[in-house]
Amino acid sequence: xxxxxxxxxxxxxxxxxxxxxxxxxxxxxxxxxxxxxxxxxxxxxxxxxxxxxxxxxxxxxxxxxxxxxxxxxxxxxxxxxxxxxxxxxxxxxxxxxxxxxxxxxxxxxxx
Amino acid sequence: xxxxxxxxxxxxxxxxxxxxxxxxxxxxxxxxxxxxxxxxxxxxxxxxxxxxxxxxxxxxxxxxxxxxxxxxxxxxxxxxxxxxxxxxxxxxxxxxxxxxxxxxxxxxxxxxxxx
Numbered sequence: 001x002x003x004x005x006x007x008x009x010x011x012x013x014x015x016x017x018x019x020x021x022x023x024x025x026x027x028x029x030x031x032x033x034x035x036x037x038x039x040x041x042x043x044x045x046x047x048x049x050x051x052x053x054x055x056x057x058x059x060x061x062x063x064x065x066x067x068x069x070x071x072x073x074x075x076x077x078x079x080x081x082x083x084x085x086x087x088x089x090x091x092x093x094x095x096x097x098x099x100x101x102x103x104x105x106x107x108x109x110x111x
Numbered sequence: 112x113x114x115x116x117x118x119x120x121x122x123x124x125x126x127x128x129x130x131x132x133x134x135x136x137x138x139x140x141x142x143x144x145x146x147x148x149x150x151x152x153x154x155x156x157x158x159x160x161x162x163x164x165x166x167x168x169x170x171x172x173x174x175x176x177x178x179x180x181x182x183x184x185x186x187x188x189x190x191x192x193x194x195x196x197x198x199x200x201x202x203x204x205x206x207x208x209x210x211x212x213x214x215x216x217x218x219x220x221x222x223x224x225x226x
Contacts, residue, residue: 004153006153008151032212032213034213034214036217041219041220041222042219042220043115043204043217043218044154044217046214046215046216049213049214051213088153088154090153092212092213095209095210096209096210096211096212096213097166097167097209097210097212098167098212099156099212099213099215101153101154101155102153103151103153104151104152104153
């Protein structure tokens, strides 16, 4: 079993839709939960990170962490064609020393 | 603030040849990471430096891969000899400190093709 599982997609949605991206994990030592966006032929870009459980909102993006279910989500409201990219979830342990990435979900937002 | 710099951006070599990649992290960032990203997969950590010391190189194929970070600033990753399965994007990232692994900044990557 992989430490982090992420559906690779692709996920195709119309412009303006609400997008839900998800990851599950198995290691209860993870305390930091991150979402990165990666455009084609670019390096990953940190969107946001959350510590422990709860929600965090940044503009059109909302990250949710449910540690009891070992399940994290990223919601994108009012999706735009410019949101078309691969979204990687990642997790770090308490000290932030060990980081594991998911395989990424490819998202296409159609105009 | 300048981002993480990497060079070259693209490299094509034949198997059994050697290749080297260079990375310059964000100024002041003590921790530097090298990742390998195979097409369709997430980044896999190869080696992590804290200043000029190695923190984690458990997934580095040491029979062919080597890395150094002299003076605790820029770093080089070398592959010698290369195999076909080394074809991937090699990403360099940096963070303020080892305990800030939740906030890593990535460079554009070097796309390696081994023929």
